[in-house]
Amino acid sequence: MEKISNYINGQWIAPVSGAYLDNVNPATGTVYSLIPDSDNRDVQLAVDAAKAAFENWSGLLPEKRHAVLARLADLIDRDADALSLAESIDQGKPVKLAKSMDIYRAGANIRFYATAAMHMASEAHASGNEAVNYTLRTPVGVAGCISPWNLPLYLFTWKIAPALAVGCTVVAKPSELTPMTAYLFTRLCREAGLPDGVLNVVQGLGPKVGQAIVDHPDIPAISFTGGTVTGKKITSSAGPMLKKLSLELGGKNPNIVFADADFEKAVSTSISSSFTNQGEICLCGSRILVEQSIYDRFVAEFVRQTRELVVGDPLDERTRIGALVSEGHLRKVLGYIDLAIQEGGKILTGGRQVTIPGRCEKGYFVEPTVITGLNQQCRTNQEEIFGPVVTIQPFESEEEAIRMANATTYGLSATLWTSHLTRAHRVSAKLKSGIIWVNCWLYRDLRTPFGGTRQSGVGREGGWEAMRFFTEAKNVCIRL
Ligand code: NAD
Numbered sequence: 001m002e003k004i005s006n007y008i009n010g011q012w013i014a015p016v017s018g019a020y021l022d023n024v025n026p027a028t029g030t031v032y033s034l035i036p037d038s039d040n041r042d043v044q045l046a047v048d049a050a051k052a053a054f055e056n057w058s059g060l061l062p063e064k065r066h067a068v069l070a071r072l073a074d075l076i077d078r079d080a081d082a083l084s085l086a087e088s089i090d091q092g093k094p095v096k097l098a099k100s101m102d103i104y105r106a107g108a109n110i111r112f113y114a115t116a117a118m119h120m121a122s123e124a125h126a127s128g129n130e131a132v133n134y135t136l137r138t139p140v141g142v143a144g145c146i147s148p149w150n151l152p153l154y155l156f157t158w159k160i161a162p163a164l165a166v167g168c169t170v171v172a173k174p175s176e177l178t179p180m181t182a183y184l185f186t187r188l189c190r191e192a193g194l195p196d197g198v199l200n201v202v203q204g205l206g207p208k209v210g211q212a213i214v215d216h217p218d219i220p221a222i223s224f225t226g227g228t229v230t231g232k233k234i235t236s237s238a239g240p241m242l243k244k245l246s247l248e249l250g251g252k253n254p255n256i257v258f259a260d261a262d263f264e265k266a267v268s269t270s271i272s273s274s275f276t277n278q279g280e281i282c283l284c285g286s287r288i289l290v291e292q293s294i295y296d297r298f299v300a301e302f303v304r305q306t307r308e309l310v311v312g313d314p315l316d317e318r319t320r321i322g323a324l325v326s327e328g329h330l331r332k333v334l335g336y337i338d339l340a341i342q343e344g345g346k347i348l349t350g351g352r353q354v355t356i357p358g359r360c361e362k363g364y365f366v367e368p369t370v371i372t373g374l375n376q377q378c379r380t381n382q383e384e385i386f387g388p389v390v391t392i393q394p395f396e397s398e399e400e401a402i403r404m405a406n407a408t409t410y411g412l413s414a415t416l417w418t419s420h421l422t423r424a425h426r427v428s429a430k431l432k433s434g435i436i437w438v439n440c441w442l443y444r445d446l447r448t449p450f451g452g453t454r455q456s457g458v459g460r461e462g463g464w465e466a467m468r469f470f471t472e473a474k475n476v477c478i479r480l
Pocket of ligand 1: 146147148149150151155173174175176204205206207209210211212214225226227228230231233234248249250251281282384386412452456457
């Protein structure tokens, strides 16, 4: 059985403990590889390597860092098929989606920051004839990057790329549920010529490896994507150490459909925004709010299209809904469906675990599920389920739609369907979300700031925001 290694100082090495954890293929429910059960000793080795590599990497001309990162992006594209297969087996998502979304975007992330490395500029301010001030941005040092399981290589690269581009060295930890693509990625780093110690990947459990990264005194900046509960835990450790923190956390995103929207587009994109990646995308719209006058028509068409989604083997090209990431997550999602029924919800379609005959018989599959009849205050509409489960509710007016949309403690993303230009601007301004998509979903321009408000996180990633996060700004004032 394949044993995944840590990648420290350019070497693939076993964890100091010598212990390994099972890595399960969620589509078959079987262990298919082993992952290092690392601890603070492995993190210490990684920090030592990252510190040793820092001076050279941060001192390179930006075009040299660009050249290595650009090669790395090309290698991801070259190996897209193998990486997509690995991502699908690790996470349960359809292989087709792994290729078009995760692996495509992993290459795009690295390429974007490879070029940004050459274009990042700083500011200068002339104070009349008296002084010149300029801002010197220097890499913060060793960056800690911790990523989740839902978009494994996509989010792993999204974190490490800006850090590497500005000249930080990195200690990174992918999720213990999806370690494989980050491991394969380290092979590409070597091939691309990334110097030893610049990227170090320590695999293992959150409370052991993740916490050791957060607590390490020589890691001054932590970029984290994951659940809100974990984000708060990280804050309670890193806050008193005055570390820089970027937290991308959970969501419970509204998807608002006005009667004047392009109906066909609103329905078909809402199917994607509800169920892509089994609903395991932080940006999925899990609360659909529909204007009363088109409510019945919308629900009927939405349910019809939901029933057409093929739940099945992630390796089958026809599959739209693959396996949930783990047995624990399957139980959690099914538990929320039970809760919705207890809270008075009506299941219009779905609601059950699915058994796929053949090699996926023991996999963790759930039908895409549509629920109506719940208010916004119930737990089903307040808590992040992170599965193929959506609720639909009618609204009477623009004010009511805004009130319902803002009725949770989260604030990650919102989607708005309307052909009314001024309404699009007006409602967008009133939604408490970090990203608002109008007549589209998941469209991303990597230059734009990305992140949530309220319980969905603090800080912004993307574009210059992420690069600035990994730097210290120093003002130099020269009196003339
Ligand atoms: P999680 O919080 O359980 O784990 C995320 C990462 O943190 C993993 O690598 C985990 O091992 C690690 N971790 C766990 N405990 C830790 C600790 N004490 N210290 C340091 N690291 C620790 O989240 P998950 O279940 O892997 O991912 C799903 C969550 O991520 C959902 O809530 C989803 O909304 C969120 N998410 C948010 C975004 C975003 O951009 N806002 C994107 C993707 C996922």
